[in-house]
Amino acid sequence: xxxxxxxxxxxxxxxxxxxxxxxxxxxxxxxxxxxxxxxxxxxxxxxxxxxxxxxxxxxxxxxxxxxxxxxxxxxxxxxxxxxxxxxxxxxxxxxxxxxxxxxxxxxxxxxxxxxxxxxxxxxxxxxxxxxxxxxxxxxxxxxxxxxxxxxxxxxxxxxxxxxxxxxxxxxxxxxxxxxxxxxxxxxxxxxxxxxxxxxxxxxxxxxxxxxxxxxxxxxxxxxxxxxxxxxxxxxxxxxxxxxxxxxxxxxxxxxxxxxxxxxxxxxxxxxxxxxxxxxxxxxxxxxxxxxxxxxxxxxxxxxxxxxxxxxxxxxxxxxxxxxxxxxxxxxxxxxxxxxxxxxxxxxxxxxxxxxxxxxxxxxxxxxxx
Numbered sequence: 001x002x003x004x005x006x007x008x009x010x011x012x013x014x015x016x017x018x019x020x021x022x023x024x025x026x027x028x029x030x031x032x033x034x035x036x037x038x039x040x041x042x043x044x045x046x047x048x049x050x051x052x053x054x055x056x057x058x059x060x061x062x063x064x065x066x067x068x069x070x071x072x073x074x075x076x077x078x079x080x081x082x083x084x085x086x087x088x089x090x091x092x093x094x095x096x097x098x099x100x101x102x103x104x105x106x107x108x109x110x111x112x113x114x115x116x117x118x119x120x121x122x123x124x125x126x127x128x129x130x131x132x133x134x135x136x137x138x139x140x141x142x143x144x145x146x147x148x149x150x151x152x153x154x155x156x157x158x159x160x161x162x163x164x165x166x167x168x169x170x171x172x173x174x175x176x177x178x179x180x181x182x183x184x185x186x187x188x189x190x191x192x193x194x195x196x197x198x199x200x201x202x203x204x205x206x207x208x209x210x211x212x213x214x215x216x217x218x219x220x221x222x223x224x225x226x227x228x229x230x231x232x233x234x235x236x237x238x239x240x241x242x243x244x245x246x247x248x249x250x251x252x253x254x255x256x257x258x259x260x261x262x263x264x265x266x267x268x269x270x271x272x273x274x275x276x277x278x279x280x281x282x283x284x285x286x287x288x289x290x291x292x293x294x295x296x297x298x299x300x301x302x303x304x305x306x307x308x309x310x311x312x313x314x315x316x317x318x319x320x321x322x323x324x325x326x327x328x329x330x331x332x333x334x335x336x337x338x339x340x341x342x343x344x345x346x347x348x349x350x351x352x353x354x355x356x357x358x359x360x361x362x363x364x365x366x367x368x369x
Contacts, residue, residue, distance in 0.1 A: 050366045052079040052086075062216035063225065064252045070139040070153045070211060075204045077212060080191040082362075085209030087187065088202065090365045093177050094157075095167035097123050102160070102206075105132045108363055111295035111354075112136065112213065118306035122166035129165075129270045131306035134299045136215045136357065137292060142257055146288045146304045147275045153211060154203040171199050178202070215294045215357040216252075223351065224252075230351065237348025240341055244318075247330045254293035254352065261286045262331055263323025267305050274304070285326065297353045311349060315342040 057077045061067065075081075088094065092101040100122050106112035112135035114120065120128035130146050144150040150159055160166045161174060178184045178197045189195045191205060222228035230238065241249075250256045259275045266272070266286060275284040288304040302308040308317065318334035319342060337345075 049361050050364065052083050052362060054079060056362055057082055057212065059212075059214075062214070062221070062252070065216065066140065066253075068139040069142050070207070072139075072208075072211065075154070075207055075211075077208045078191065080187075081205050081208045082212065084187045084191045085205040085207070086363070086366065088206055089209055090367055093181070094161055094169060094174055095123055096169040096173065098177075099123050100167050102157070103365060105160075105166070106135050108365070109358055110134065110298050111215065111358060112363075113299035115298070115300055118301050120160075120166055122160075122163070123168050126165040126168075128163065129272055130304050131301060133291060134295065135210055136213050136294060137253055138213060139211045140253055143289065147278050148259060148289055149278050154207045156210075157203060157206050174202070175199060209363075213357075213363060215354040217356045218294065218354040219351040220348075221252075221354075231347070233344050233347040234351055236341075237344035237346065238351075240337075240345050241348050244334050244337065245345070247333075248290045248328075249293050254296075255290045257290065259284065259287040259289050260328045260331075261288075261324075261326055262318075263327035264303060264305075264307070264317075265324045267307070270305055272305065283326075286324070293349060294352045295354055295358065297350045298358065311346045312342070315345060 057079065059072065059077070089102045089106075092098045092104070094101065104122075105114045105117075105120050107114055107116070109115075114132035117127075118131060120130060120132045122128065133146065138144075138153055138156075141153070142151065144153070144156045145159060150156045158171065161169050161171065175197060178188075184197065185195050188197050188201055188205075192201050194201075219228055219230075219234075223230050248256055248258070248260060261274075264286065273285055275287040275289075276282065278284075296302075296311070300309055300311075302311070302314050308314045315334075315337065318331055319337040321332070321335035323331065
């Protein structure tokens with residue numbers, strides 16, 4: 001700015017703020033920032049990192065995997081349906097006060113488990129009574145939740161949505177919010193060729209997204225295919241695993257989808273008795289679903305109540321033989337595992353980490369652009 005003594009020209013007066021702020025410079029900066037914003041917004045809308053194509057959703061049953069339990073023939077996966085499911089998964093609109101989304105507890109980097117908390121948590125800081133299970137290879141599961149209380153993939157979201165300690169919402173409430181949202185009206189029309197938003201479409205869209213969460217490219221998978229070698233510790237761990245753990249954690253999914261009592265002493269605060277709440281059968285007391293072990297290195301804490309923070313603690317539980325009453329006798333074969341044997345088993349378990357799955361762009365939160 002050119003000053004002539006203490007005088008300011010008329011042209012300069014129009015652009016000088018009373019506090020000395022140059023308005024012309026502000027206008028230039030404002031329009032520059034706006035241009036960047038709109039350019040960036042346009043870029044992210046077509047960013048290939050988030051765009052889903054038909055090719056991205058091609059499904060081939062992984063080598064050695066059984067046939068899926070869930071049949072996509074009755075819910076054909078499309079880019080529009082998948083993207084809608086992804087949007088719903090990351091949107092807190094599904095909770096009563098719009099503060100908690102599915103992704104709030106199911107974190108992508110943890111194979112969609114929750115490494116931040118021992119137990120699930122929800123609106124108003126509420127704490128649940130069970131550890132958050134990972135979401136992976138769901139289409140091969142006959143039942144869901146730690147007690148098997150849900151028996152269909154499309155129905156699974158209803159449990160957290162209606163749980164008073166998690167999302168605390170009703171299905172009617174969710175639908176009302178979605179039906180009053182113009183953006184979702186367009187999204188549902190794109191996915192299902194109909195603007196009518198129903199519970200069936202909502203649950204099918206979520207199933208398209210979560211059902212495609214398939215982990216099948218770990219070091220273990222490449223070893224089985226002859227594409228990669230194991231270290232000596234990993235080989236020893238595999239042999240030990242097949243001798244001591246395979247009864248419950250069957251390859252290649254590393255679960256037999258049954259419910260077992262593994263001798264855990266009940267938590268007197270949580271008072272969770274397990275599957276007996278579902279079946280009413282006395283023998284199901286303290287039985288919980290056998291979890292799959294893929295990406296287990298990343299899905300801590302462990303057990304239905306998250307009592308173990310590390311794999312070392314899990315192995316120690318089996319090795320020390322201090323089991324609570326009426327446990328599954330098959331776990332006795334683990335009593336006396338040496339420290340080295342436990343370390344080798346853990347070395348093998350780490351080969352089940354699937355980096356491709358953990359960083360799969362298809363499952364990334366599109367809100368973080």
